[in-house]
Amino acid sequence: LGTRVDAVDMAGALARIKALIQKRRFAQVVTFGSEMAMLARRDPAYQSLINRADLVVPDTIGVVCAARMLGCRMRERVPGVELVERLGAACASERIPIFLLGGEPGIAQQAAVALVQRHPGLIVAGTQHGYFAEADSDAVAKRIRDSGARLALVALGFPKQEFWVSHHAAALGELVCIGVGGTFDVISGKLVRAPRLVRSLGLEWLYRLAREPRRLRRQLVLPEFALRVAGQALRERSNRTASAQDNAGAASNGSRQ
Ligand code: UDP
Secondary structure (H helix, E strand, C coil), X not given: CCCXXXXXXXXXXXXXXXXXXXXXXXXXXXXXXXXXXXXXXXXXXXXHHHHHCCEEEECCHXXXXXXXXXXXXXXXXXXXXXXXXXXXXHHHHHCXXXXXXXXCCCHHHHHHHHHHHHCCCCCEEEEECCCCXXXXXXXXXXXXXXXXXXXXXXXXXXXXXXXXXXXXXXXXXXXXXXXXXXXXXXXXXXXXXXXXXXXXXXXXXXXXXXXXXXXXXXXXXXXXHHHHHHHHHHHHHHHHHHHHHHHHHHXXXXXXX
């Protein structure tokens, strides 16, 4: 549908993010979902921002299924919550300071406490809630830069978090920023994740919908996403068949000459 996604699994995503952190320059990582794909289709600025990102990981089952239907070998989802936990462990063992930005007042702090409890040694360079005034954006970006963090988890929801990181790239300095949506709500314990069985069936989205019915409006784009992907898969298949027939025709003409 016009947006690039990297075919990485969890291990691959972690390796790529660690490599970006080692480079000591600004980098933007996107955790990409099906609803974002539909928004990106309608908003060229959002689409080009995602296509320019240093890494785009498949956050939802819809993105993984879409990629597979389009012939790409994508092994698994890289869910934001699990990515944050794994990064917490990696940053703790490598003494890489992190910053948590986003969520309602107190939530980033609670998420930081939970992460430090689970990953002893993790250095949290700072936290900041996500409901600051637009006029304070530059100051927030500078605070993150001056904190010494080398990884910033930015949980402002999409598309705000991607635009915010991109607009403040210069002020943020040499660190890796990852948009992580509602993950602090889960890590802090404010929201409970779907049971493992539900997740393994690829139904986490349905569980979240049942818990937070306000998500229905957003998820109304998902049937259209599925139809568009199916349409694209059919078109690509028929193009492949047509070009295979052309090649076969050209080969038989060639052998006759
Ligand atoms: N949020 C924020 N500032 C805002 C808007 C949203 O910090 O101006 C936070 C909100 O508190 C929530 C997260 O962004 O923690 C968005 O969560 P949601 O589940 O909607 O995001 P998704 O994971 O679907 O991108």
